Amino acid sequence: MVRTERSHILIANNFNIEDWELEDRVEEIINLAETANAEISGITLQKLKKPARTYLGLGKLSEAKDQVIQERANLIIVDDELSPNQQRYLEDLFKIKVVDRTALILDIFANRAKSREGRLQVSLAQFEYLLPRLAGQWSHLERLGGGIGTRGPGETQIETDRRLVRNSIKKIKKDLSKIKISRSAQRSKRLKRAFNISLVGYTNAGKSTLFNCLSKKNSISSRKLFSTLDTKTSKIYLNNEITCTISDTVGFVNKLPTVLVDSFKATLEELNDSNLLLHVIDSSDNNFEKQIEVVDNLLEDLGLERNNMIYVFNKIDKLNSKDLDKFNNKINHLISADEGSVVNVSAIKSLNIDLLRDKIQNHAESGYNINSAKVLY
Numbered sequence: 001m002v003r004t005e006r007s008h009i010l011i012a013n014n015f016n017i018e019d020w021e022l023e024d025r026v027e028e029i030i031n032l033a034e035t036a037n038a039e040i041s042g043i044t045l046q047k048l049k050k051p052a053r054t055y056l057g058l059g060k061l062s063e064a065k066d067q068v069i070q071e072r073a074n075l076i077i078v079d080d081e082l083s084p085n086q087q088r089y090l091e092d093l094f095k096i097k098v099v100d101r102t103a104l105i106l107d108i109f110a111n112r113a114k115s116r117e118g119r120l121q122v123s124l125a126q127f128e129y130l131l132p133r134l135a136g137q138w139s140h141l142e143r144l145g146g147g148i149g150t151r152g153p154g155e156t157q158i159e160t161d162r163r164l165v166r167n168s169i170k171k172i173k174k175d176l177s178k179i180k181i182s183r184s185a186q187r188s189k190r191l192k193r194a195f196n197i198s199l200v201g202y203t204n205a206g207k208s209t210l211f212n213c214l215s216k217k218n219s220i221s222s223r224k225l226f227s228t229l230d231t232k233t234s235k236i237y238l239n240n241e242i243t244c245t246i247s248d249t250v251g252f253v254n255k256l257p258t259v260l261v262d263s264f265k266a267t268l269e270e271l272n273d274s275n276l277l278l279h280v281i282d283s284s285d286n287n288f289e290k291q292i293e294v295v296d297n298l299l300e301d302l303g304l305e306r307n308n309m310i311y312v313f314n315k316i317d318k319l320n321s322k323d324l325d326k327f328n329n330k331i332n333h334l335i336s337a338d339e340g341s342v343v344n345v346s347a348i349k350s351l352n353i354d355l356l357r358d359k360i361q362n363h364a365e366s367g368y369n370i371n372s373a374k375v376l377y
Contacts, residue, residue: 007038008073010064010090011045012056012080024287028254029079029101031204036108041071055086061093068094077104081257084133102129102257109260117179124172125259127165134161194235195244195364198271200299201280202291203251206314210280210347211248214357238361247274252295261298268302276363277309278356283327283344284318289334310341310359317346 009029013022022045030040044064046056054061055078068076075097076090082100090098099107106126113119199207211217215234233247249271250264271277279295281288292311311331319327328344335342341359345352 005038005075006041006071006073007033007075007077008041008064008068008071009033009043010056010076010078011043012052013045013047014049014051021287024290025079025254029077032101032104032108032253033077036104036111038075038077041073042067053086054089055080055082061090065094068096075099077101081255087133101255102259105253105257105260117176120172120176120179121264124169124176125257125262125264127169127172128259128262129257131162131165131169134158134165195242195276196274197236197244197246197276197278197360198274199246199248199278199280200271200295201251202282202295203253205251205280205282205285205291206347207248207251207280210278210312210314210345211246213347213350213353215246238357238364242361242364244360244364252298254290254294256294256298261301271299271302271304275308276360277304278312278360279309280312280314282315283313284315288313289330292334308363310343310356310363311335312356313342313344314347316344317349317351 011026011029013025026043026045033040044056044060044067046060048057056064067073073096076094076099078090078098078100080100081102082090082098087098087100106122106129109122110119110126113122199211201207211232211234214236216236217234231247231249233245236244236246238244249268277299279292281292285291313327313331316324331342343352343356343359345356347353
């Protein structure tokens, strides 16, 4: 049975930092918390002109502490990555566990990872997140007594732990390197005989549903965030002459922890070898423009060009005719013709899927030599 924790959320909104609309930010951290099986008891939010050393102002923190006691919350969730000092301060203040945004996402990934590679990648990210925070884990030794006899053992234990963590990181990287070599060999064989497509997009955009629709598979799709961590690949057939493979990759999210991006780079190498990217977007999400920006920025960080991309606006069935007109006007201004083609679909209702297949086939025919059965890109 999965344990539910009664959680209180802290959010600092800084005026000098470009950020999402506040209500969208609140909605996303609530969705992340609920995906991690947390029951939200309350939210404390403060607008700040500059980041605070204590994360929120002392007055707001005092107000939040009273609410936490009243609500009997046993967990604090913070919608930012905390420094070790900030986390230690908040835990001393609230006297309960404090989890920042990075730790929350890591927990969700740890729960979702099924394959050996996925679990290794998450473990690597967790250890790299933990390493700079180890000093705070032994702060209790400082309270054993004054000076003599306490300081030395505390430092020795910290160094021992750091060495153990570094050794674990080294071993995991070695294991991942072996898996990478094996996967690269498999991918190389596939590249020689098929046109390769990869799905990318913001988490919960409906990539897995579209994957099932195009490949006629029945893999797990869920409305929860990060339902897919392990890359799945399947064949799809456009006509009798061209064989395509399609891969479903991990979804992205705003402020995705750097340690996770680094850990999953091996998996995301699938994108580097793709001949075509399908960027799946939830057209019914009011914040879809920012979500496109997040995904495009992450693709850029991974060194991926967007020359061969189709923007697939999914869940179009959720828009009425009036909203659809406004939506199409937005898209025309947002995505120029040289940035990639656009198609509106509903994967769950199979709307415009044939149109999407035609666009994929056009890309495949222009980049695939049928006689030699090799990709030309």
